[in-house]
Amino acid sequence: MRTDQILTRLERVFARLDREPERPAHLQTPQMSRHRVVLLGSTLAFYLAIVVAVLTTSWLVRLDWQIMFFRPYEQWPQLHAFLDYLVVLGQRGPTAVMVAAWLGWRSWRQHTLRPLITLGVALLLLNITVGSVKLGLGRLGPHYATEIGSAELFAGGDIFPSGHTANAVVTWGILAYLASTVVTRRVLSVVSAVVSLSVGATTVYLGTHWVSDVLLGWSAGLLILLALPWFEPLIARTEAYVFELRELLRRRAETGRMPAPVASALTPLLSAGGKWRLVRVADPTEEPAPAPAAAQAVAQTAVPVGHTPAPRPAAVLSGRPHVIRSERTPLTPVGSRRPAHTERATARGAAPRPVAGG
16 A cells, blocks of 8 residues: 555544534434343343352352362463463453543544443442452452362452453443444444453463352343443433533533632633633622722822823722832932022021032
């Protein structure tokens, strides 16, 4: 590909980004269909089956111990370095920042807060559901197991279900959930499934989770994605409330009645460079403030008879004191340089004083 073709394509991309953001006519919102309800019920049944299998120390716990003794990280050590980076795709902080940045750009382009609010609701549900089960069951991980063949429950751990796996399902699955077209939703669903399966298998390879932890993490994340349509009314009300609050603050800023904390925070920004200032609108029912003493003294200054003062513009009085100075700086020193009239002093009978000192 030639250089001019590359430059032409780049110009098209930047021209598209520079366009005024447009809100699509209709954003498809997932509904709680019958198919989704059936899938939600099946996933919930699978979730409960795993919990019961671990609580009863069934064959699933024995499988956990067999794979732990197999030590996959020792069988394939050449994969260790790569999988150490791959597992980051399931960590809460990095993935949430990346996905929030993308959804924030989408929110700006589409003039809607639904993508960001949906991500916040999904992460909140993830913290509540997964965190409560982790703390309630208190299972220890493979590296901290104390009794062979035991489920290691209620021992103060926080490993069951796998938080990495559940977070990968929710964080990357939210992109498919918020897709605006059917094709994009299907492609992103496949991508999120591959990422979440890879992260879960990586935690088993590294020996940080049991197999049952990963299975329950997949189920927990999928339950949150399937239940999100029930929270769409809450998301819509939250978005409407945020926009109403923004309009209220904008009107208060325009009328000078912005709340004190907001005004104090914006004052340095609005007054920087002298371009923007916060203007106080006078209340018609408020009594006029008394003029400063310096302004009253200037107003009471005597005017010579027969002299008509030139009209001056009305003075603008502010809350801070002003330094009084004359309109014209004198070009000569204060006082007269003429010599004293000695003849007047002699006529009065007083002894004349020398002009100069002596």
